[in-house]
Structures are given as structure tokens and as C-alpha cells.
Amino acid sequence: MPPEENADILESRLATLQQADEEAFMELLFRSFYQPLGNVIYRVVQDRTVAEDLVQDLFLKVWNNRGTLVITTTYKAYLYRAAMNTALHHLQKHKRQVAWDDARVPEPSRNATAEYLDGEEAELAVAGALEALPPQCRAVFVMSREEGMSYRQIAEALNVAPKTVENQMGKALRLLREQLSGFLSGMSMCVAMVFENIF
Incomplete structure (x- = not known):
């Protein structure tokens, strides 16, 4: 199966689970995106510990807002945008240019x-x-x-x-x-x- 179809299936499954089973939704979201998002954040902030903290904070925010979470794009796009914003905000906050x-x-x-x-x-x-x-x-x-x-x-x-x-x-x-x-x-x-x- 082409990667695009796998991605579409994952997106569909996440949308269904978000409405039906919040814990299963978060578990699938975490299993699917934690590692890639952590890697992307790490490559931006250049600190493994900070990247781990930031990706955990990101998933905690998603969990805390799961009842009101409205995603207008794909889950992947939403999470990558949130990850990049988190990483860039961290750099700006700590002036690590x-x-x-x-x-x-x-x-x-x-x-x-x-x-x-x-x-x-x-x-x-x-x-x-x-x-x-x-x-x-x-x-x-x-x-x-x-x-x-x-x-x-x-x-x-x-x-x-x-x-x-x-x-x-x-x-x-x-x-x-x-x-x-x-x-x-x-x-x-x-x-x-x-x-x-x-x-």
C-alpha cells in the first residue's frame, strides 16, 4: 500500500477515535507521531533533553484540549505545525540564535x-x-x-x-x-x- 494511502487510513482512524475513544485516540496519536516530532524538534533546538520536554509538553497540551480540539487540516500537519511553533518559540524565548x-x-x-x-x-x-x-x-x-x-x-x-x-x-x-x-x-x-x- 502506498504511503499516501497509509496516511489517509491513519487520518481517518484518528478522526473516528477522537469522537469515540479519547484514550485510544491519544495512544494512536502518540505511537504514530511522538518519535518523528521529537526528531524534528531536536533538529531545530539541537538539544535532546529539551526536545523530549517540548514534545511531551506538546502531547500534554493535546491531551488537555482533547475535548475541544478542532483540526481543520490533517492531524500530521496540525502536529508538525505545533511542533515547529513550539521549537521556534523555545529558541526565541532562550535566544539561542x-x-x-x-x-x-x-x-x-x-x-x-x-x-x-x-x-x-x-x-x-x-x-x-x-x-x-x-x-x-x-x-x-x-x-x-x-x-x-x-x-x-x-x-x-x-x-x-x-x-x-x-x-x-x-x-x-x-x-x-x-x-x-x-x-x-x-x-x-x-x-x-x-x-x-x-x-
Whole structure:
């Protein structure tokens, strides 16, 4: 069965359970979305403990409002929008904007060649570059590249225009290319595989 059909079945089941059995509704919602939402929040806030707290708070809010919860989009879009809003609010509240100069991206030394750059260093470089992205760009990038969401789905989840998502994604890719340019030029095939899914 194609993923779209599975998603439609899940959405239908959730709608039925929301009306008939609140506990079963929350259990299915939790089982279906807790891990993906936690991962998305983590990629935005860059702190596993904070991400766990934020996703738990999100589900607690849904539980507390379950009787009056009105979803006009899909459950997935609603939860992703709530997750992104929660993560971005947390960053704004704690002013955790990383300046480009302070980003923890390892600089390649003059004599460091792609042969010496192993996969772990490449992953650290990518993680640092992602952390340096503005929160909105990071959210769009994570939802697109790591969660596999389409621009339309991201726009719906973030309650923005699809063109905004496209612009943010273009900005994210441009900034990542700039930040990782030292690693991208002349890299070995092994290291190139780490970056393959990003660009």
C-alpha cells in the first residue's frame, strides 16, 4: 500500500477515535507521531533533553484540549505545525540564535585533504552547519530532507505559503553550501556519500 494511502487510513482512524475513544485516540496519536516530532524538534533546538520536554509538553497540551480540539487540516500537519511553533518559540524565548562566527563547524586545515576527512568529521560539519541556520530555514530543511515532506505539506504544517517554503529551502541550501564549501571541494567518494542526501 502506498504511503499516501497509509496516511489517509491513519487520518481517518484518528478522526473516528477522537469522537469515540479519547484514550485510544491519544495512544494512536502518540505511537504514530511522538518519535518523528521529537526528531524534528531536536533538529531545530539541537538539544535532546529539551526536545523530549517540548514534545511531551506538546502531547500534554493535546491531551488537555482533547475535548475541544478542532483540526481543520490533517492531524500530521496540525502536529508538525505545533511542533515547529513550539521549537521556534523555545529558541526565541532562550535566544539561542547561533552566529555564523560561533558555529561549531570544524575548519579544514591547509593540508587536510578529503582522504583524511572521515565520515564522523563530515557529520559534525553538517550538524554544525545545520545549527548555524536561522530557525525557520532549519525547520524547513529538516522537514524536507529528513522527514521527506513535500513543500506543500511543509507549507501546510507551518501555515505559510508554499513559495515561502521554497525560498527558505533555497536559502538553507545556499547557506549550507557556503558553510560547508571547505569540505565539499575535493572530497573523497566516501565523504561525499555523507553529503549526498543534503544537496
